[in-house]
Amino acid sequence: MPFAHLYCVLLLLLLASALQNVYSIRGKPTNLGTLGTYGCLLDLIAVSVEVAGSPAHYAQIGDAVEFTCIVSGAAKVVGYRWLKDGFAVLTANRITGVGTSSLRLFHLTVEDSGGYGCQATLSTGEVRGSQTKAHLTVFESLSARLTCRGKNYDRVFWFRNDEKLLLDDPRYEITNHIGETLIIRNVTLSDAGSYTCQAKSTSGGRTEKSLTLTVETELKVVLHPANVTVQLGFRATLTCNISGIPTPGKTWFRGRTHKTVNTKNIRYVIRNDRTSSTQIIENIKKTDEDYYYSAGMNDHGQVQSNKGNVVVGSPPTPPPSGSPPIQIVAFKAIAYGRNDSITCRAQGLVRPIVSWTKDKQPLSDPSLLQDETGELFVVNVTYDQAGQYVCTIEVNNRPAVIQTVYVDVKAMVVVFRPPGPPVITTAKGFDGVITVNWTDPSFDGNSPITGYEAYWRQATEVRLL
Structure with missing residues (x-):
């Protein structure tokens, strides 16, 4: 035990003894030596x-x-x-x-x-x-500071999008006891909105002030342009997504020259929206072969995407001159009133042109729908859809495949009639109770029987059971 502590303990013992003597003899404390003991007590207890x-x-x-x-x-x-x-x-x-x-x-x-x-x-x-x-x-992120200044008010309440702000979120901090300044830590996109400070005084006065908080985010490349290979004379498409607030401006560059893509050339088309930027090269030529990249810029700086290589391939070899196209003949039966499809799909590096005719005429019936792969969908088939369908697949403006499909629409006609009467097998009566048993009719009217109704007759009266 330190000497100072031992000294305090000895003083405490002396104090107890002195107080006992003082109170028993004179009835009031007169021992001035206890003042040092009280100072020691303050050192140990009041710190x-x-x-x-x-x-x-x-x-x-x-x-x-x-x-x-x-x-x-x-x-x-x-x-x-x-x-x-x-x-x-x-x-x-x-x-x-x-x-x-x-x-x-x-x-x-x-x-x-x-x-x-x-x-x-x-x-x-x-x-x-x-x-x-x-x-x-x-x-890790920034803070927002919203201040509401004025005179002669005692309390400030904060609202966000017209709803009272709950300050139990640890990200919120009020700088003084009346709530004059609201600090929002670690701001996220969800914190953006309209904030209103409402100041009240004990005299009943009230005033409001509205502020708009806009949350800005760093620029980021979400989707980089991919490498593409396209045949000579066709279209090349490059897409890049760059996010950020404020919305960044987007520009495309060509790698070989590091200059912006020449949009004065009508074959180069750039389409931008809030986050996405697409560069289209129409009727591509061998001189367009290069790598391309996009850059996004706003008040916070600039980001650049990776490079997407564009490779221009040779056109496909057309069928030999004078050779007849491949002929495919098929038969298909479709039930009346149903939805079905007729397959004639074509795909490849160079998308072929697929066209359909019905009975040697272009399709005009709105119930006949062709998708981008060439498959023909027939909706709510009627007898009018029966006939000869011809699908032609063209490569380089020359027919390569001709598929003929003969469609036969099958009728599904059903005539509904009333069912026959049930056959009563037994009928017994006892003590006012009648029990009747029967079997199903021999003819159900071309539709399943769902229930029965029983009647009983007394004299000329007929009642439903």
């Missing part, structure tokens, strides 16, 4: 150590923060020590004051988040730790 300010602190990457250790009481402090999550804080290039009452952290990182406490070493040799800790949270 408290705490970290000043709010227990929760919020900052963003790169900010600075300061914590202050306050020691109250009559004791003299001879040294300080700071702890983070129970471990000693060490001096570093961006950390100062680890041995003083003020700890300063500069250029904060996410790793600085945690609980900070202090220890004070008293002149008696005792070490007292803070009863409270300061919890620091360092956010």
